[in-house]
Amino acid sequence: MSRFVQGADRRQPTLLPECLDDYVAEDCPVRVVDVFVDELDLKSLGFEGMTPAATGRPAYHPAMLLKLYVYGYLNKVQSSRRLEREAQRNVELMWLTGRLAPDHKTIADFRRENGPAIQAACARFVVLCRQLGLFGAALVAIDGSKFKAVNTRDRNFTAYKVKRRIEQVAEHIAGYLQDLDAADRQESEAAEARSGRLVEKIDRLRAQMAMLKAMEAEVEASPDSQVSLTDPDSRAMATSGRGSGIVGYNVQSAVEGEHHLIVAHDVVMTGSDREQLASMAAKAKDAMGVEALDVLADRGYFSGEEILACETMGVTPYVPKPQTSGAKAVGRFGKQDFVYQPDQDAYRCPAGALLRRHMTTVEKGMTLHRYWDRASCTGCQLKPQCTPSIERRVTRWEHEAVIDALQTRMDLAPRAMRVRRRLVEHPFGTIKAWMGHTHFLMKHLPNVKTEIGLHILAYNMKRVMAVLGTKPLMEAMRA
Numbered sequence: 001m002s003r004f005v006q007g008a009d010r011r012q013p014t015l016l017p018e019c020l021d022d023y024v025a026e027d028c029p030v031r032v033v034d035v036f037v038d039e040l041d042l043k044s045l046g047f048e049g050m051t052p053a054a055t056g057r058p059a060y061h062p063a064m065l066l067k068l069y070v071y072g073y074l075n076k077v078q079s080s081r082r083l084e085r086e087a088q089r090n091v092e093l094m095w096l097t098g099r100l101a102p103d104h105k106t107i108a109d110f111r112r113e114n115g116p117a118i119q120a121a122c123a124r125f126v127v128l129c130r131q132l133g134l135f136g137a138a139l140v141a142i143d144g145s146k147f148k149a150v151n152t153r154d155r156n157f158t159a160y161k162v163k164r165r166i167e168q169v170a171e172h173i174a175g176y177l178q179d180l181d182a183a184d185r186q187e188s189e190a191a192e193a194r195s196g197r198l199v200e201k202i203d204r205l206r207a208q209m210a211m212l213k214a215m216e217a218e219v220e221a222s223p224d225s226q227v228s229l230t231d232p233d234s235r236a237m238a239t240s241g242r243g244s245g246i247v248g249y250n251v252q253s254a255v256e257g258e259h260h261l262i263v264a265h266d267v268v269m270t271g272s273d274r275e276q277l278a279s280m281a282a283k284a285k286d287a288m289g290v291e292a293l294d295v296l297a298d299r300g301y302f303s304g305e306e307i308l309a310c311e312t313m314g315v316t317p318y319v320p321k322p323q324t325s326g327a328k329a330v331g332r333f334g335k336q337d338f339v340y341q342p343d344q345d346a347y348r349c350p351a352g353a354l355l356r357r358h359m360t361t362v363e364k365g366m367t368l369h370r371y372w373d374r375a376s377c378t379g380c381q382l383k384p385q386c387t388p389s390i391e392r393r394v395t396r397w398e399h400e401a402v403i404d405a406l407q408t409r410m411d412l413a414p415r416a417m418r419v420r421r422r423l424v425e426h427p428f429g430t431i432k433a434w435m436g437h438t439h440f441l442m443k444h445l446p447n448v449k450t451e452i453g454l455h456i457l458a459y460n461m462k463r464v465m466a467v468l469g470t471k472p473l474m475e476a477m478r479a
Helices: 029-038 062-074 080-089 091-097 104-113 115-131 159-184 189-221 277-288 304-312 374-378 400-412 416-435 445-468 470-478
Strands: 139-148 156-158 226-228 235-238 245-256 262-268 293-296 315-318 339-341 346-348 354-363 366-372 394-397
Touching (some): 029 062, 029 091, 029 445, 029 470, 062 091, 062 104, 139 262, 139 416, 156 189, 159 189, 189 226, 245 277, 262 445, 277 304, 293 416, 304 315, 304 400
Parallel strands (some): 293 315
Antiparallel strands (some): 139 245, 156 226, 346 354
């Protein structure tokens, strides 16, 4: 092996062995984890075990276990069993924990029992980013993404699924009963053996039918007509793929526009984003500490009530309005072709006629005004392109001016949705790549929130280290 770089002899003893600190570079990310946790006031954050018991076996300090988890999520090691192995062989973890190697149950119990405190510790890094002035323009992009839970689709039941499975089981039982009658008419050992197997199958299917009947009643009693057996809090949610879906959670995030840091996040059990805009905007506004904020979101967040709530709290939303009317699809005029005249409180139709307000109603808590003019519609030449009814009626929400202002903003910012996509979709892809195919490892909504909090802390920490560098970041933490 001459002419090659030679390694050290494994059996060579040393008089003065190297210390662990020699193996960890001065700009190693593990030092950032060490400084970050040391600068936290763990007692005020709510961590258990900060005051050791006077008797019994000494416990591990919560700071050491928190460092273990932050390092693990920073390096794609989320499992408690994998963290146990890494603590025994990873030099950086030996340096970080002082050669302590807790067992996997101790590691797992710490995460489960200190969920709110861990989430508060993760939120402290966002506060640090704000103090460092990393949030530039008062702009965030909001989006939601579906993350898999520890629950397969076969262990999730909805009213439609239960009905479909009951029909399938009934068909199989009927088919096996016909096969059993045919086998009984034959007199041979093979026919007797086949009859025994068919009887076993029928008994199993009848037991499955009884289970499905009981599950049908449980689904009907559920508030959202859905039951998950492995993770009770997870829900079946549709995804972008046609005919596909997962059982999981809807993770919401708000990403600021300067350094693409996640300033706010949440986990919800509903697959729709329509009711999340105002709450996420409020969290982002508080996290960034600004008086006014511009928010970008896709059309899945469009809701009149949510947009109005944003306006009242000093948030300016940019959300494209979905086209839900079928008139355009069949070649007729849509509502956007009718121009509202605020001075006359009327709509001007494409033919130039004025549709005046005739009635007001309340639907789903929203006050709606109806506009029409039967006389103008009767002899209108454009009526075939407008409506098949006697007259065309236009509905206007009492706060429709907020929607009109939103549409004007969208027309003046044609690249807003491209900016939104560039900001908010990359963090989700990065985090899912780190999590792997299984996504969440824990069950129940509180534990899932703890998991995603650690993932977002790791993402933000890597971003800030890339922007500032590890040494300036540690100096800022100590300041």
